[in-house]
Amino acid sequence: MRLLAIAIRNVGRYWQRSLITTLAMAFAGFIMILFAALMQGMVETSEHNVVAMNLGEVQIHARGYRDDPDIYKRIHDPAALIARLQKAGFHAAPRLYAFGLAAAGTASAGVQLHGIDPVLQPTVTEINRHLLSGQWLSPDDGHGIVIGRKLARTLGVHPGSEVVFLGQAADGSIANDLYRVRGVLKSVSEQIDRAGIYMSASAFRTLMRLPTGAHEIAVMRADRSLGLAEATRKVAALARGYETRNWRQLMPTIANLIDIMDNQILIMTLITYIAVATIILNAILMSVFERIREFGIMKAIGVMPWQVASLIYTETLLQVSVAGLLALGGGWLAGNYYERHGIDLSKLADSASFGGIAIDPVWHAHVTPHVLATPLLMLIGVAAIAAIYPALKAAMIRPIEAIHYR
Amino acid sequence: MIRLAWRNLWRNRRRTLITAFSIGFGVLLAVTFTGTGDYAYTNMIDAGASMGYGHVTIEPVGYNRTPTLDKRIGDSAALRADALSQPDVRDAIVRILGQGMFATASNSIGGSFLGVDPASETPAWSLLLRSLVRGNMLRDRDGSGVIIGSKMADHLNLDLGKKLVYTTTDASGEIVSEAARVRGIFHTGINEVDNAFVMLPIDRLRHVLGYRKGEATMVAIMLRDQRRTRRVRDALQHRIGTSVAVLDWRQTQPDLAGIINIDRSSNYISQLLIGLLIAAGILNTLLMSVLERTREFGIMMAVGMSPGQLFRLIMTESFWLACIGLLMGTVITAPWYWYLATYGIDFSGSIGHDYSAGGVLIDPVFHIRLFAESIVAILAGLFTLAILAGLYPAWRAGRIPPVESLKAL
Numbered sequence: 001m002r003l004l005a006i007a008i009r010n011v012g013r014y015w016q017r018s019l020i021t022t023l024a025m026a027f028a029g030f031i032m033i034l035f036a037a038l039m040q041g042m043v044e045t046s047e048h049n050v051v052a053m054n055l056g057e058v059q060i061h062a063r064g065y066r067d068d069p070d071i072y073k074r075i076h077d078p079a080a081l082i083a084r085l086q087k088a089g090f091h092a093a094p095r096l097y098a099f100g101l102a103a104a105g106t107a108s109a110g111v112q113l114h115g116i117d118p119v120l121q122p123t124v125t126e127i128n129r130h131l132l133s134g135q136w137l138s139p140d141d142g143h144g145i146v147i148g149r150k151l152a153r154t155l156g157v158h159p160g161s162e163v164v165f166l167g168q169a170a171d172g173s174i175a176n177d178l179y180r181v182r183g184v185l186k187s188v189s190e191q192i193d194r195a196g197i198y199m200s201a202s203a204f205r206t207l208m209r210l211p212t213g214a215h216e217i218a219v220m221r222a223d224r225s226l227g228l229a230e231a232t233r234k235v236a237a238l239a240r241g242y243e244t245r246n247w248r249q250l251m252p253t254i255a256n257l258i259d260i261m262d263n264q265i266l267i268m269t270l271i272t273y274i275a276v277a278t279i280i281l282n283a284i285l286m287s288v289f290e291r292i293r294e295f296g297i298m299k300a301i302g303v304m305p306w307q308v309a310s311l312i313y314t315e316t317l318l319q320v321s322v323a324g325l326l327a328l329g330g331g332w333l334a335g336n337y338y339e340r341h342g343i344d345l346s347k348l349a350d351s352a353s354f355g356g357i358a359i360d361p362v363w364h365a366h367v368t369p370h371v372l373a374t375p376l377l378m379l380i381g382v383a384a385i386a387a388i389y390p391a392l393k394a395a396m397i398r399p400i401e402a403i404h405y406r
Numbered sequence: 407m408i409r410l411a412w413r414n415l416w417r418n419r420r421r422t423l424i425t426a427f428s429i430g431f432g433v434l435l436a437v438t439f440t441g442t443g444d445y446a447y448t449n450m451i452d453a454g455a456s457m458g459y460g461h462v463t464i465e466p467v468g469y470n471r472t473p474t475l476d477k478r479i480g481d482s483a484a485l486r487a488d489a490l491s492q493p494d495v496r497d498a499i500v501r502i503l504g505q506g507m508f509a510t511a512s513n514s515i516g517g518s519f520l521g522v523d524p525a526s527e528t529p530a531w532s533l534l535l536r537s538l539v540r541g542n543m544l545r546d547r548d549g550s551g552v553i554i555g556s557k558m559a560d561h562l563n564l565d566l567g568k569k570l571v572y573t574t575t576d577a578s579g580e581i582v583s584e585a586a587r588v589r590g591i592f593h594t595g596i597n598e599v600d601n602a603f604v605m606l607p608i609d610r611l612r613h614v615l616g617y618r619k620g621e622a623t624m625v626a627i628m629l630r631d632q633r634r635t636r637r638v639r640d641a642l643q644h645r646i647g648t649s650v651a652v653l654d655w656r657q658t659q660p661d662l663a664g665i666i667n668i669d670r671s672s673n674y675i676s677q678l679l680i681g682l683l684i685a686a687g688i689l690n691t692l693l694m695s696v697l698e699r700t701r702e703f704g705i706m707m708a709v710g711m712s713p714g715q716l717f718r719l720i721m722t723e724s725f726w727l728a729c730i731g732l733l734m735g736t737v738i739t740a741p742w743y744w745y746l747a748t749y750g751i752d753f754s755g756s757i758g759h760d761y762s763a764g765g766v767l768i769d770p771v772f773h774i775r776l777f778a779e780s781i782v783a784i785l786a787g788l789f790t791l792a793i794l795a796g797l798y799p800a801w802r803a804g805r806i807p808p809v810e811s812l813k814a815l
Binding site: 014016017020021023024027028031067068069070071098099100101102103105106107108109110111112153154155156166167168190191194195268271272274275276278279281282283285286289290345348 | 418420421424425427428431432435471472473474475476504505506507508509512513514515516517518560561563573574575578579581598602664667668671676679680682683684686687689690691693694697698
């Protein structure tokens, strides 16, 4: 207890220096917490865009469909499989895919058709709520489509416009019909933004002459506590004879993204903290050299070296604690602020993508315990390392030399 | 006074060296950050330019907004000659770019086609040509060949010599189809390119689309140095007039520009942040050394030194500190820079070989390169920072009243 009292007094002696040191630490800690929260937010948004907007957590395909997406490679009885999945506690929805040419006026573009079930689809993905303009498909709409945002620009269409689709139907005939744009999507992925057209599964079946089957079944866990790997195994057991993959296996880039960002946070934090460490080192070293006579006297009257060292450490720890509290409070507040309001990147970038995933133009942070703890613990660690040399210096002082110092 | 400041600085050698080290560390970081940017952005921009549009593009007015095939430039040869007359232009290539559907008996897929003159395309200016893995480049302008991406070949079950039918809308908006034979297959590693791009001979395509001779979508202009982009664009627009649009890569490839903008801003913010911390370190050092020497300053003022002179003394100290720091920075940065510029750090283990951003493949080997103007900016920036950090301590030193300061301690 006496140690703490002495330490507090010592810190207060040159309050300007202590203040600058503490504030520099607090500032660095604060920025790192905010940075980590923003990165966390970005990872989660990309993950969300991939999983909840498009892929679903687990997908089932006919064997070989993923390598060679042939319109004939289908899941033969999707309704029965979906019923089994729903009974086992999963949400599931069928999907159909085909490629073709979309034309509006003099513009045309190669497109990918997504045939979805307007009733089951919202249980699996949230894409129906991800609209830039217009509305999502209604269940009884035989000629409505919702299209990707870049595609809308290429074709020069908006909700209400007409689009002609031209493709090759499953029976080899020409698939050709006129559709009306109901809505335009926000950024989802490079592929969907550039070439995605959604229509109801029934409209798709009529157009492509494909009365039965589905190319894909997207599955979402109803019970979030079930692990992804476990869920994948359960789905695979229900879908024997088909290929079952979860989103991590389907999109390894995104799964990797999380590791890449974690490394980036670590490197950034380390770099910033080295700059902080030189400030801490300098400040403590100065305070040790100023007090060299004092330490000499302390040693002379019988204070042990480890006691001197722990005094220096207590002083350092005191400043780090204050800095840490400030950083924690500030980082938490700022992180929460940006979690709610987001940073508008649309001025910087109209659209941007990383590894084929669209980046949301409004960047939200996300504060998690991990985001708060890592920068804080590292700050304490850095301070402890920076204090080693000054503490040793003070502890090893020989009383006679110290008293005659300068 | 300069010598006095120099001597003062070395009275506390350890402190000065630690502070100088933190400035030096700042140099190292600024060089790393800026150098990665200079290198990576140039690489991305050049790679993006070789995907079709070039650094600068001459194209029909309105094509950028809605790229339809009825929009075309009339006399592409004359426009090409205009472009080549500019000093910074390496090459100018006439191309047709459009959207279409590609089909075989078994399947169909949507994508983009690039109409090219085989004689004017070189691997250096064409990513697709550079990435050719099987077969050969198209031979003549009016042939029936086509070059496709590896992913499209998989999807459509195509191989060299097999037939592909492409369908699109022609100059008058009618739907037209034509068959072509696969002559070559490229693999860029970017999914969106490998499954969606094909190269067709330009004269055959003109025939299919109902274009007259010389009509095309664009003249893609390749520059010696991407930093000249804006200058060339403005000069060309001025020369040609407004009958056609002259755009730069930022406008034709907004995705790439977006990624670079975001990355550059976060880069600046990190550098500013580290700069602030370094400034705090310098401030702390100088302020302490001022507070320590209260008595000394008191005596100096008592013997007739003015507050202004004291202010200048401390500012000179911070000037020397900055100089030592920058020198130290140069010494520790040089080997690091040399290593990164020559060998680089290989990140392919963590990001893989086919990681793309803004539609352009990212080099997994981390390299560095500094433009001359960046070096000047870094040195000037850190120097200014050091001088700014000296202001408060210097002002403090001048404010010490002589009598009280002598009483202190």
